Each structure stands twice: as C-alpha cells, then as structure tokens.
Amino acid sequence: MRVRNGCPRSRMRRTDLLRSGAQGLLSRRARTLLTALGIAIGIAAMIGVLGISSSSKAALLARIDDLGTNLLAVQAGQSIFGDDAKLPEAAPAMIRHIPPVEQAAAVSSVDASVRRTDLIPSSETGGIAVTAAEPEVLDTLQGAMDEGRFLDEATTAAPAIVLGSVAAERLGITDLRQGPMVYLDGHWFNVIGILEPLPLNPDLDRAAFIGYDVAKQLFDTKANATTIYLRTHPDQVEGVRSLLARTANPQAPNEVQVSRPSDALEAKAAVDANLTRLLLGLGAVALIVGGVGIANVMVISVLERRSEIGVRRALGAKRSHIAGQFLTESIMLSMLGGVTGVALGAAVTRIYATRQGWLVNIPTEALAAGVGAALVVGALAGLYPAVRAARMDPAEAVYPTG
Amino acid sequence: MTPVLELSAVTKEFPGNPPVRALDGVSLRIESGELVGVVGASGSGKSTLLNVVGTLARPTTGEIRLEGRDIAKEPDRVLAGLRAARIGFVFQQFHLVAGLSAVDNVATGLVYRGVSHRKRRHASAEALDRVGLGNRGEHRPNQLSGGERQRVAIARALVGDPAIILADEPTGSLDSRTSDEIIGLLLDLNTQGATIVIITHDHAVADRLPRRLELVDGRIVSDRQVAGVAS
Ligand SMILES: Nc1ncnc2c1ncn2[C@@H]1O[C@H](COP(=O)(O)OP(=O)(O)O)[C@@H](O)[C@H]1O
Numbered sequence A: 001m002r003v004r005n006g007c008p009r010s011r012m013r014r015t016d017l018l019r020s021g022a023q024g025l026l027s028r029r030a031r032t033l034l035t036a037l038g039i040a041i042g043i044a045a046m047i048g049v050l051g052i053s054s055s056s057k058a059a060l061l062a063r064i065d066d067l068g069t070n071l072l073a074v075q076a077g078q079s080i081f082g083d084d085a086k087l088p089e090a091a092p093a094m095i096r097h098i099p100p101v102e103q104a105a106a107v108s109s110v111d112a113s114v115r116r117t118d119l120i121p122s123s124e125t126g127g128i129a130v131t132a133a134e135p136e137v138l139d140t141l142q143g144a145m146d147e148g149r150f151l152d153e154a155t156t157a158a159p160a161i162v163l164g165s166v167a168a169e170r171l172g173i174t175d176l177r178q179g180p181m182v183y184l185d186g187h188w189f190n191v192i193g194i195l196e197p198l199p200l201n202p203d204l205d206r207a208a209f210i211g212y213d214v215a216k217q218l219f220d221t222k223a224n225a226t227t228i229y230l231r232t233h234p235d236q237v238e239g240v241r242s243l244l245a246r247t248a249n250p251q252a253p254n255e256v257q258v259s260r261p262s263d264a265l266e267a268k269a270a271v272d273a274n275l276t277r278l279l280l281g282l283g284a285v286a287l288i289v290g291g292v293g294i295a296n297v298m299v300i301s302v303l304e305r306r307s308e309i310g311v312r313r314a315l316g317a318k319r320s321h322i323a324g325q326f327l328t329e330s331i332m333l334s335m336l337g338g339v340t341g342v343a344l345g346a347a348v349t350r351i352y353a354t355r356q357g358w359l360v361n362i363p364t365e366a367l368a369a370g371v372g373a374a375l376v377v378g379a380l381a382g383l384y385p386a387v388r389a390a391r392m393d394p395a396e397a398v399y400p401t402g
Numbered sequence B: 001m002t003p004v005l006e007l008s009a010v011t012k013e014f015p016g017n018p019p020v021r022a023l024d025g026v027s028l029r030i031e032s033g034e035l036v037g038v039v040g041a042s043g044s045g046k047s048t049l050l051n052v053v054g055t056l057a058r059p060t061t062g063e064i065r066l067e068g069r070d071i072a073k074e075p076d077r078v079l080a081g082l083r084a085a086r087i088g089f090v091f092q093q094f095h096l097v098a099g100l101s102a103v104d105n106v107a108t109g110l111v112y113r114g115v116s117h118r119k120r121r122h123a124s125a126e127a128l129d130r131v132g133l134g135n136r137g138e139h140r141p142n143q144l145s146g147g148e149r150q151r152v153a154i155a156r157a158l159v160g161d162p163a164i165i166l167a168d169e170p171t172g173s174l175d176s177r178t179s180d181e182i183i184g185l186l187l188d189l190n191t192q193g194a195t196i197v198i199i200t201h202d203h204a205v206a207d208r209l210p211r212r213l214e215l216v217d218g219r220i221v222s223d224r225q226v227a228g229v230a231s
C-alpha cells in the first residue's frame, strides 16, 4: 500500500465507491425501486411534455410550411370615421404589379343569400356568405376541389356556384351526381364544385363562390374587392407586406388591413409553449418531491447503517470516504430514476406522437437535461445525509446503543 | 525493538456534569507477538481503552505510540490510514454487512487500502481458510451461526496482516463452547505471530490468556504475565 512520510494512507478505488453505492441500493431493493420511481415520474413527465409539445410543434410548423407562409390578405378596414372603408377598384391590379407578388386574386362579398330551395325563407342564410371570386382564388389559396371544378373564365358570367366545405355541408350537398342547384334571391345556380377545407382560411369554408360578372349582373355587386389574397416570393414576404397598404389604397393607406393567415396557426404553436411551461413546472415539482424522497430515504439509511459506518471507519475509511459512499448511493439512486424516467418519457412521446400521426421529435437536449437533472437532484439530496454519515463518531457508531 | 503499542499517562474524559473520567493515567507497553487480556467490571473503561488505542477516539491527555509513532494528535486522515494498514478490529456484535457474502465481508478489510477487487477476494479466501471457514465464503451472514460470524469478523481483522488486532468482548454474544473455540482460534493466530488484545469480563476466557490487565475505574490495577497458560 502507499506510504507517505512513513505513514500508510487510507485510499479507496473509484470502482469500490461505485460498488459500495450499488451494494447499498441492492440490499434494499424495494425501497430503492420505490424511491427511484419518484424521480422517474418527474423526469418522465418532463420528457413527455417536452417531447410531445416539440413533436406537435414540429408537426404544426411542417404543416404551416406546407401551406405556405407567403400568403397575405389585404382587406378594407374602417375609415377614420368608423364606417366600412372600400378598396379602390384598381387595387388588385396595383398589387399584381409589385414584382415579388407571384399571384393575386380578389373576392367581394355579394348581397345575396343562398338556400337549398325557394321554399326556405331568405332570412335563413345558414351563415353562408355569397362571395364573388376571381378564378385565380383557388390557386392563390392553394385550395383543392373535393368535387367538381372551380370557377373559370367560361363560368364567370354563368349561374354557376362553388361551395366551401362547410357551406356544402350546411346545404346538405355532398356530391354533384344529381346536378344539385341552389337558390340565390330569385335565381337558380348550378353547383359545379365543392372545395376541400382551406386550413389557412377557415372563414372561406363558409363561403359560396360565384363569378364577378354574374354577381354584377344579378346582384349589383361593386367591382371593389373586399379581400385580395396574394402569394409573394417566400423570401420577400415582409418587404411586400410593408408595401401593401400604400399600393392598395394610396389615398388612405391607414384604411387597409394586411394580415398573414399563417400567423394565426403559428400563434397556436406559441399558446402551446405556455402550456408546456406550466406542465414542465409540474414535472419539476414532481422531481423536487422525488429529491426530497431520496434525501429522506438516505437519512434513514444513514441511521440504520450506523454500525456499518462505524465498522468502515474502523477498517480505515476516512470521513470523505464515508461521505463519498452515501453521496454515490444517492446519485446512483437518482440516476436510476432519471434513466428510467427518460426512457419512459421517450416511450410515452413515441406512442402519443405516432398515434397523432406526427414525426417523433424529442430534443436530444431534453434527454441530456433529464439525466443531468437527476444527477443534480441526487447530489443535492445526498449532501446532507452524506455529511451526517461522515460526522458520525466512529467509537459511538460501533456500539449498538448510545 | 520498538513495542507495537506504548501508552503513557493516558486519560480520557467524557464531558458531563461531573465529567466522566473513563481512563485515568493508563501506562502500558505491548510487544509484538503478545496476547493480552483486558478484564474489568462493566464501566471500568475497557472499551474506551480499546477505542483510544485503536484511534477511534482521542485521549484527553497522554501519549500513545503505535509502532513508535505518537498518534495522539495526528489528523483524522492519518489515523484512518493507520487503521486501514496497521490495526484490526473484532467486535462483540460481529458487525458484518448483511448484504455481503462472507468473502466480501472479509474483503472490506482491504477496501481502504486501495487493493483491487480481485486481489481482495483472493486474500479474503485465504483469511477465511485460516479461520476454518474456507468452504463458506459465498454464504451470507444470516446463513452462518454466531461462532461462524465471529470467525468471519476475525478473518476481516487479520486479512491485512495488521500490527495489532483489538477484540472487544469477542465472545460476549456466544455460548461457552463456541466461545472456547473462538478463544482457541485467537490463541492459534497468536502462536502464528499475531499481536492481539482481547477485552473480556469473562474470567474463564481471561484464564486462558498469557497476560492479563485488570482495569478498575479507568486505572490499571494489575498486569500479570502468567507463564505456560498458552496451549
Ligand atoms: N461517549 C461517552 N460519553 C460519556 N460517557 C461515556 C462514553 N463512553 C463511555 N462512557 C463512560 O465511560 C466509562 C467507561 O465506559 P466503557 O469504556 O464503555 O466501559 P467498559 O467497556 O469497561 O464497560 C463508563 O462510565 C461510561 O459510562
């Protein structure tokens, strides 16, 4: 053995430190498992919350990307006197002239109601907004047809109508096989198409679209657009956005409202972040409770193992060896819980995300943080019991009472 | 040759009102290879003497030399090193770790010397052989009788070949037959060269030991060398 200044030194191998810790845990298996469970639950909750929210966010962002974040909407807002303002007739053309604008299409609300038959009173509109639309609207919104086709140059003056998904449902029209017709304030229109839901523009799901020409002719609709939808080059969205109000209405830019429909969806992801923080906090509380449990169990263990501590001191353990042994035991206990918790949290995330049809996305940092948190909790929880064990008077500890 | 142990005017007081003087001016020499019995009534200071000699407790005044080195004022880490290398303990309650096999219990006697696990188990198996338990190495304490447990504890004390083995009432928890066997074992180990101090209040035990110290109220009242008792 090593000798310094003619004096033998007490030393313990690191492997023996781990061995003594493991041995302490193995000799009290039920207690070890129950205590580790507390930590495992806390860590699993945190990993699960992080994993699920990050998977859901990744799925949502992927979907938003898919729908395109380059769709903008220009609407007439209100004048400074509070009345409804109007966009100038030239607004769509002006907007199309902005170079990064790739597509634009106007819609205008039509003062008419749509009904399944002429027997239903016109007051019962079913909340369906009759809307004049340019044929380019479909492409600009990247909408898809569930049935039939959208309006085109040939139908803009014809009594043809395309229904949004909700509008079709409310009118009880599910397919076009019977050649369904609807009744608009004294005029029958052929239903030529039904749209699939428009995720970025859910308000348009309640619309029924007709051509501008027929709208002007039958319902006296003005050429002023209610809303102009446009797609820009993906890298120039903000630049175009800042130009839109002045371009659409150079006389009164402050009466123009510009919005980005994908923002609403992104806001949903941000709302999730608050919930995530709350759940994370709950997980942290569970972890702290788990840590208190470990400290408690370790203090009991120190008291129970008084004679073991005394014997180890008699066999040559320094105070620091005793402290190290109990600290190691506490950390191993917590890590057992931590690793179990990480595995559990990852499994829960995987199952949940797969069920939702999301890609599983668990941040590696979360896994590392889970294990790291267990380490820190174990070290903190073990500190007091370890110091207490180290301070025990060896002469008293080797005697059964006193 | 320097004695293994040399005490001069050692006192130990425990604080209290009035303070308890558990050792009162104890002076004593133990040479290498001796087997010494310490007798005395309960409360006479036998355990205190053993703790002070074994560096588990510090004397209040006086000098203690272990193999010539004054240990009264050494820091804890030095004392720990001495205990690990030079002192072996045997206790009345055996104090084996319940979760460890006999051989692993014996091996804890070498843990604080930094000996590798493999070498420890090897040395422990040999020590178990010496105490007659070579075939019980993998048994846990609860699978062993009281006498066997004390043999494991003795093996743990001697596995590191210490300068001195200190046994506090090693037969105190055993019946008289088993007690005889354990004393026989300690006598054997002594004839093989081990220096041993045995505390006992049992005169049948003390009568078998070649040198007897008697403590009364923390003072040595007799120190007799008896020729020819060791078998
Ligand atoms: N830690 C302690 N605190 C106070 N008094 C003690 C302590 N240990 C022992 N004593 C006292 O010292 C005296 C000697 O005790 P001890 O050495 O245990 O005697 P023995 O082992 O001979 O029975 C007794 O009076 C006992 O009460």
Ligand SMILES: [Mg+2]
Binding pocket: B046, B047, B048
């Ligand atoms: Mg005693």
